[in-house]
Amino acid sequence: MKTRRFPVIQPAESGRWGSAARELLSSLVDILSFPRPFEDAEIEREFLDDHGRRFAGFRRAAAILGFCVWTGYIWVEFTYASLSPAFRRVFPVEILLRSAGIVVIGTAVVLSFRRSFAREYTARRVMLSAIAAITVLILGMLFIAPGPYQFPYLVGLSLILSFQSGLLQLRAKSTFFLAASVVITILVLQVTLHFFDEQNFFFGVFFLLNLTVIGLGVNVHSERHVRERFAAEKALALSNTHLKEANAKLVAKRRALEIAQKEQLSKTNALIALKEQQREAANEANREKSDFLAAATHDLRQPMHALNLFLEAAEEALRKDDAAQSRELIAQVRKSSIIMGHLFDAVLDLSRLGSGHVSPDYRVFDLSPLVRGAIEQLKPLAAASGISLRLRCPSNVSIWVRSDPHWLDRIVVNLISNGLKYSDQRKASQSTVLVGIVRSANRVRIDVVDNGVGIAPQYWDAIFKPFFQIDNAERDRERGLGLGLSIVNAMVSMLDEHRIELNSLEGRGSRFSVEIPICHSQILASEPTLSEDSAAQLGGTAGLYVLLVEDDGLVRAATEALLTQWGVLVDSVKSITCIEELLDSVERYPDLIITDYRLPDGKTAHDVTETVRRKLGKSPPCLVITGEASSIGTTATCNQYALVKPVTPDLLRKRILEATAIGSPHLPARDYLT
Structure with missing residues (x-):
């Protein structure tokens, strides 16, 4: 038994047709889809402003062209009137409607030369109003024209719709609604009044629909292209702005770099100049030192030379037993020796002062x-x-x-x-x-x-x-x-x-x-210091009562131990708060306060003396011992009894004796509280 092979239907074939149909439908939908406005209302407003300015001249030219075409059709109507008695009967009305159209289009042309025509809203309103009026006039001409002459007016209406879609650069949505209104109006009139013969009606409507769709597609494509162009220009402008800002930043950085380079060059030159000045100063110092040594050597040689000559002459006078001459020469020797001694002392003083080995x-x-x-x-x-x-x-x-x-x-x-x-x-x-x-x-x-x-x-x-x-x-x-x-x-x-x-x-x-x-503030009453011999004659420190204020525990303990060995009665504290607690229980006025300058909580020796004065009604002498030399030179100025750590026991004992001896006329050494 033979197997019969049936022909296989190629699905690809039907698939190609279906795909083509879908692509055609998709293309038609894409062509007839209205372009979407920009999401940002501000950008949409900018687009409309740009659109109005950009196509103002183009729309003006289109209006003038439309005026010429509309006016040129008068010759066609004169021809129809000369050939057809039927058309000749409606010719006056047709001319009247034609003249009304001339006025409408002429008004639009005149308005297109105004400055406000560059605004999109104004231009669209003028153009749409003119097209709507012309459309109504065409419909009127179409309605009154005899049967054979209706088709040219229907074709003219199609041209007007196509004209508005392509040449006037109107927005697609506006032109679509206007075209749809015209088509619907024609259909309604035909259904209700039947003023078209069927052959001309179907052919004319088909022609009208085709031109309307084509015009709408052109309009959609044109608006979409204009919008894309505006977006691209906007993006390009934004990129240019960013580029300009970047260029401005680069220019600013370059200028800053140039300024920095100039400053660096100035600093380098200043450093070179400073080094040159220092070199010159060093050379000048060396020259001054050399001159000083040369002058000192010369001036030392002179009395030394004179001294040798006087001694030789005195020896010769003694050999000759000339006593008077010998005494005179020895006097000159003494004079030369005194001069040389003064010169040695002066040179030594200058040398010590210049070396920095001595300080005031x-x-x-x-x-x-x-x-x-x-x-x-x-x-x-x-x-x-x-x-x-x-x-x-x-x-x-x-x-x-x-x-x-x-x-x-x-x-x-x-x-x-x-x-x-x-x-x-x-x-x-x-x-x-x-x-x-x-x-x-x-x-x-x-x-x-x-x-x-x-x-x-x-x-x-x-x-x-x-x-x-x-x-x-x-x-x-x-x-x-x-x-x-x-x-x-x-x-x-x-x-x-x-x-x-x-x-x-x-x-x-x-x-x-x-x-x-001048000194204005004092921690101590300032008096001349005592000499070593005078200090030795003051007596010992035994029996003195000293208030010791020191925040460092080790220093406080060492100082208290030394004072105790000297027979001094000591109460030691570490802060102003402890002083106030101690002074509430003391039975005797302190003979001396020994304190560090800088204490906890931002307090100083001034606060110590003020606290004692406020609590006891008197301010005993105060000896400040500080580790900050600047406190002696600035903060604690005018305080005679101030020492910089480290302090030798001998110097500490001397200052204690000086302070208590000078303070005793004002504060008795054994002054007890009652």
């Missing part, structure tokens, strides 16, 4: 006795030279200053000696050196004024250099060594907040002024 020993003292002592020391020299030495300062007023009393005394003595040395011999008995103390709010000034030979301005800096003397080119040692002002300048430069000034007029005299800071 700051004390608080009354300035007036120091200045009076210097004047008393030099009065015999002034009297021998016939010079009047006078003092002018406030009487019975203590001027407390913080300085090194030994250095300051030497500064004042050197300045007064300089004024006596350079007195004007031509003025004889009128030569005067005036020493004055002038006080201001925060500083006190010591003035040494003479009416001597004066100093020319070009020498004001040079006189403070070693071995410089203006009118002693031959280096006569009897007229001084030329080191006094150098020592003064070196000492003043090392003293905190001290300053020296010079004012001079050649032939009239000079004024040297030393400014010193």
Whole structure:
């Protein structure tokens, strides 16, 4: 039995047709789908503004073209009227409707030249209104035209709908609704009035629908393309903005880098200049040191040479038994020895001051006795030279200053000696050196004024250099060594907040002024320190009652143990709070307070003395022992009894004796509370 093979239906074939149909339907749906507006309302508004501006000219040209086409159809209607008696009967009405259309399109053309036509809303309203009016006029012409002549008007209506879809760049949704309204109106009129013959009606409607769909597709595609173009331009503009911002940042960074490079170059140049200055300063210091050594060597050689010659001459005189000549030569030897000793001392002082191996020993003292002592020391020299030495300062007023009393005394003595040395011999008995103390709010000034030979301005800096003397080119040692002002300048430069000034007029005299800071606040009543011998005569420390305040337990225990071995009664505490508790139970006023400067909770030695004064009604002497040297120089200024750790037992004992001896007239050593 033969098996019959039936032909197999190829599913691919039907699949291709179905796929093509689906693609066609999908394409048709895509073509006739209205473009969606932008989700962001602000971007949509920007798009419409851009759309109106971009196509304003294009729409204006389309309106003018439409006006020409509409007007040109008058010739067609004249032709129809000449050929057909039936059309000739409706010709006046047709011309009237045609003229109305000319007015409508002409109005649209005129409005298109206005500035507001660039706005999308205005342009759409003008164009749609004109098209709607023209459509109504075409429908009227279509309604009254004889049967054979209805088709051209139907074709014209189709052209108008196509025209509005393509040339006027209207939005797809608006043109669709207008076209749909026209088609529906024609269908309703045909169903109700039957004014079309069937052949022309079906052919004309088919033609109208095709052109409407094609126009709608063109309109949709055009709007979609315009929207995509706007989005791309928007994205491009945003990218350009970001690019400009990035470029601006890069430019700013480049400028900042250039500025930084310039600053770095400036710093480098400044560093190079500073190093050059330091090198020059070092070279200058070396030259000054070499000059100083050369001058010192020269000046030391002179008296040494003279000393050797005088000794040799004295020995020759002794061999000749010339006693008078020998005594005279030995006197010259002594004079040379004294000059050489003074020169050695001055050179040593300058060397020590310049090396930084010495530092001022700051004390608080009354300035007036120091200045009076210097004047008393030099009065015999002034009297021998016939010079009047006078003092002018406030009487019975203590001027407390913080300085090194030994250095300051030497500064004042050197300045007064300089004024006596350079007195004007031509003025004889009128030569005067005036020493004055002038006080201001925060500083006190010591003035040494003479009416001597004066100093020319070009020498004001040079006189403070070693071995410089203006009118002693031959280096006569009897007229001084030329080191006094150098020592003064070196000492003043090392003293905190001290300053020296010079004012001079050649032939009239000079004024040297030393400014010193005044002390306003004191922890202790300041008195002159005692000498070693005086301290030894004060007696022992046994029986003294001391209040010890120290926050460091180890230091507090060591200090208490040492004081106890010296026979001192000690109460030790670690803070202000403990002091207040202790003072509530003491039966005797402390003879002395020994305290660290900086205590817990931000308290200081000032708070200690204030607490004791508030609790007991009196403030005993206070000795501050601190590990901060700055506390002595700044915070605890004007406190004579202040020591910097570490402190030797001998120095501590000396300061205790000084403080209790000076404080005893004010606070009895055995003053008990009642």
